[in-house]
Amino acid sequence: xxxxxILVTGGAGYIGSHTCVQLLAAGHDVxxxxxLSNSSTVALDxxxxxxxxxxxxxxxxxxxxxxxxxxxxxxDVDRVVHFAGLKAVGESVEIPVxxxxxxxxxxxxxxxxxxxxxxxxxxxxxxxxxxGEPEVVPITEDAPIxxxxxxxxxxxxxxxxxxxxxxADKRWRTVLLRYxxxxxxxxxxxxxxxxxxxxxxxxxxxxxxxxxxxxRLRVFGGDYDTPDGTCIRDYIHxxxxxxAHLAALGALDRIEGxxxxxxxxxxxxxxxxxxxxxxxxxxxDIPHDVVxxxxxxxxxxxxxxxxxxxxxxxxxxxxxxxxxxxHWNWQRQNxxxxxx
Ligand code: NAD
Ligand code: UFG
Numbered sequence: 232x233x234x235x236x237i238l239v240t241g242g243a244g245y246i247g248s249h250t251c252v253q254l255l256a257a258g259h260d261v262x263x264x265x266x267l268s269n270s271s272t273v274a275l276d277x278x279x280x281x282x283x284x285x286x287x288x289x290x291x292x293x294x295x296x297x298x299x300x301x302x303x304x305x306x307d308v309d310r311v312v313h314f315a316g317l318k319a320v321g322e323s324v325e326i327p328v329x330x331x332x333x334x335x336x337x338x339x340x341x342x343x344x345x346x347x348x349x350x351x352x353x354x355x356x357x358x359x360x361x362x363g364e365p366e367v368v369p370i371t372e373d374a375p376i377x378x379x380x381x382x383x384x385x386x387x388x389x390x391x392x393x394x395x396x397x398x399a400d401k402r403w404r405t406v407l408l409r410y411x412x413x414x415x416x417x418x419x420x421x422x423x424x425x426x427x428x429x430x431x432x433x434x435x436x437x438x439x440x441x442x443x444x445x446x447r448l449r450v451f452g453g454d455y456d457t458p459d460g461t462c463i464r465d466y467i468h469x470x471x472x473x474x475a476h477l478a479a480l481g482a483l484d485r486i487e488g489x490x491x492x493x494x495x496x497x498x499x500x501x502x503x504x505x506x507x508x509x510x511x512x513x514x515x516d517i518p519h520d521v522v523x524x525x526x527x528x529x530x531x532x533x534x535x536x537x538x539x540x541x542x543x544x545x546x547x548x549x550x551x552x553x554x555x556x557x558h559w560n561w562q563r564q565n566x567x568x569x570x571x
Contacts, residue, residue: 423561495534
């Protein structure tokens with residue numbers, strides 16, 4: 232794909248910042264819109280250090296229609312990658328209206344601003360959470376969908392919204408990327424995931440135990456119907472995931488309408504396998520106890536990657552050892568995240 236101007240919503244966040252690096256490296260100009268509700272401009276400074284040039288940054292909330300229109304007025308945007316959203320499953324159960332407001336209203340405003348400026352090419356961050364509890368693994372994109380949390384439903388409804396928009400107006404071309412479990416960090420160790428408060432997710436929790444910020448990891452459930460009794464997920468290196476966005480932007484030229492694509496490695500790893508790989512990367516055992524199941528966890532989820540290979544011409548290159556090495560490198564260099 233020739234060099235273009237890509238607008239990245241949520242570009243200061245975890246996956247967005249890694250995608251900005253890859254976009255800049257590929258020669259694109261990048262415009263970031265982020266309200267910094269879950270991120271910091273330090274991430275964008277580090278992106279510039281890695282890439283050797285900066286993104287154009289606008290501190291704007293997607294729900295602010297006037298400010299969003301001004302960003303499109305200021306830049307000749309060719310395509311959009313839409314990361315901005317709230318993403319904590321548990322929090323979404325407590326404050327569902329805030330999730331619908333942020334994620335759905337933000338997306339509707341974005342689509343209106345895009346259409347007003349004749350921009351119809353979009354890559355959207357969806358999630359494998361839209362599959363709920365899958366009946367069959369590996370999961371294909373044609374599996375039944377039905378999310379189980381308000382967060383997951385915002386993803387589901389946005390997918391439907393984008394499908395409806397594409398059905399009504401053939402100018403819309405959209406790739407819905409259904410991410411599996413993103414982990415890891417840029418190999419420089421200068422950008423990475425910086426969760427606020429105590430992490431909900433396995434890898435950041437394990438790494439904060441390793442660095443001494445948390446005492447012990449709890450392994451949620453050792454009695455699932457899996458080989459070692461712990462849940463299986465498809466972990467994907469965030470740099471591979473970032474590259475999938477470049478591939479999806481390129482694929483927009485080859486698709487019509489709206490296409491959903493899984494972004495995983497196709498390999499499942501159990502919680503205990505992740506703990507072992509993380510301990511290996513750290514060079515010391517990560518203390519852990521197997522405790523009760525966490526409500527809502529699905530026993531086994533991993534991706535069928537066939538459509539990513541055929542449609543995006545992309546597949547993951549990095550494995551669990553790479554993910555743990557790079558996540559640890561980031562954690563070690565930035566023990567308190569961007570506040571270090
Ligand atoms: P993140 O929180 O690090 O990044 C999201 C960014 O969006 C943040 O910088 C935040 O400040 C910004 N933002 C939120 N609401 C906004 C608004 N209304 N206006 C402008 N900016 C706003 O999260 P992430 O892990 O990088 O995830 C990016 C996207 O991928 C999200 O949509 C998330 O739901 C989706 N996703 C993430 C995962 C995961 O495990 N990390 C899995 C599946 C899908
Ligand atoms: N786990 C532990 N201990 C922890 C944290 C997690 O044992 O401290 C286990 C969980 O029980 C699960 C596995 O590690 O079996 C992975 O859990 P994560 O919380 O890291 O990831 P999930 O698969 O539950 O959820 C992630 C994102 C969601 C998203 C979902 C599907 O956090 O936002 O993937 O995309 F919806």
